[in-house]
Amino acid sequence: MIAFLFTLAASFGVSTTGFAQGASLPVDDAGIVSAGESLYKNNCVVCHSVGSDVVVGPGMKGVNERRTQPWLLSWIKNSQALIASGDKDAVAIYNQFNKQAMPSFAFSDEEIVSILTYIKSAESAAAEAPAAGATAAAAPGENVGTDAIGAVGGYLDIILVVLIVVLIVLVVTLLLITSVLKNYLNKNKQLDEYDNEIVNQRFDFSKIYKSKAVRTLVVLIFVVVLIDLTLDKAMGIGIQQGYAPTQPIAFSHKLHAGEHQIDCNYCHTTVYESKSASIPSANICMNCHSQIKAESPEIQKIYKAIERNKPIEWVRIHNLPDLAYFNHSQHTQVGGVECQTCHGPIQEMEVVSQYAPLTMAWCIDCHRETPLNTEGNAYYDNLVKLHESTTKSAFTVSSNGGAECSKCHY
Known part of the structure; x- marks a missing residue:
């Protein structure tokens, strides 16, 4: 419109x-x-x-x-x-x-x-928002909630730094005292042979790296670090978190979804109705840009795509393996999941990147933690009663079979 x-x-x-x-x-x-x-x-x-x-x-x-x-x-x-x-x-x-x-x-x-x-x-x-903000201001000594918690956290950081500095000063002071006492005793030459050996003994650093125990510990640490790095790389195969490819047209979600507050459904027209959120067609772009910034070099790319009768080849960012089934409408329409839950603060992204890892563990964790809205739906009545008779925990997606393999793999 x-x-x-x-x-x-x-x-x-x-x-x-x-x-x-x-x-x-x-x-x-x-x-x-x-x-x-x-x-x-x-x-x-x-x-x-x-x-x-x-x-x-x-x-x-x-x-x-x-x-x-x-x-x-x-x-x-x-x-x-x-x-x-x-x-x-x-x-x-x-x-x-x-x-x-x-x-x-x-x-x-x-x-x-x-x-x-x-x-x-x-x-x-x-109009009511500024007034509410003014009345919410806390009086001196009044509990200010999360702000107070943040302030306390800041004070604790300062105390921790002070304690570390004091500890360092104490260690340096003890070393200085030890050095002064050592020099004093050596100058007075009142030490017998045994005391002189104790006071002026030299530490042999070569004994440390020649020790079998130390060498074994170093090798063990090296092996553990190597295994950890290998596992991290192996487990990260196929995960594209942070992936932000260059698109054929420099489209800014920050400008459109953020500053202009255009609803996601306006461009991704099937996000509430279909398995896929759909890629916006050039016609949707032209609803606005036939009149707005038509002379822009980026907008001219849309005109050229229409003239050539070829679709804009957007680069896909969020990819799931073919073996996993995912339905947008099931999550957005039925589950009421917000776009930002999976895609992050999309309204703040100049260039869109993959926000979540989109791994199986990440999906299952969400299913285990997200409660189902069962109010007014008789389908869930008996299931909820059965669930409440066995546990006091919330009736989540997982409680309804959302963690079963066949839900996503079949």
Whole structure:
């Protein structure tokens, strides 16, 4: 939805009327807000932030106070019809944005209201955040939670360093005292032959490396280190953690998913529906870049791929062996697993790299630690009862057979 709400927010300076007919937005209805958030993130977030920041189009902050609800419904459903009718605000917005036509959307009134409700809810949450931060400030002597723990950890580090320095000073002091006493006794020459031998004895370092015990210990340490390094290399075969290949087009997840907050599902369209997350087609790129930064050298590569009728040859980063079965939709849709769980902070990556090891042990550990959401699903009722009758631990993926070989290998 490239143009959705793009010009809607531009109406800030065109009209200041509120919602007509006393209409109000049900910001306290979590279901409506959630539905609006889903529609917004799947369609609008490509070009708009819910705040005042300009992404591609203007931010949505305050848009509900700038327009009447009937006008918003008409504009979003068919902006061209509203312009053709001669509506002065619609014409002004159309001209302001270089006569770029906003597409019509087959949204119901309820869906549009849910989007506007989500925007209003996000504004309220943003307004409450600074106040909550101010009230959370701790008074002198009050427990400040994790910050206090971090401070205590810092003090412990300082104490540890001081103790090490004191220990070194004590050792040096003892050595100096020993040297002074030795010199004093030698000068007074009051030592008999036995005492003189003890005080002035010399340490023979050659005895250390000629010792069989020392040589055996050195060889043993060398063998253990060699075995450890060999095992590390052998166990690391096939693991590509940190792998970050150069792509044919310099696409930045940090810019798109991070700064512009484009939902993963917008580009990877089957991540909630299919085994594979899918590779974005050039058409998806052109939804935005037919108008945005079309002159960029990197964007021109997309144009060339379309002209040649050849797909962009992206380099695969996350690879699983053919013997392992993995289904994206089972994890994202059914399990509710966030993309960052496996792919790391993808919204912060300028160049994407493999974040997790993606080994069998890593997957099984996740299955053992992740509890299943069984509420409202009668399929799990008897299984949960049976599980609770034998153990007090959480009902995890592993409890439901998620660690069985046949789940991933068959």
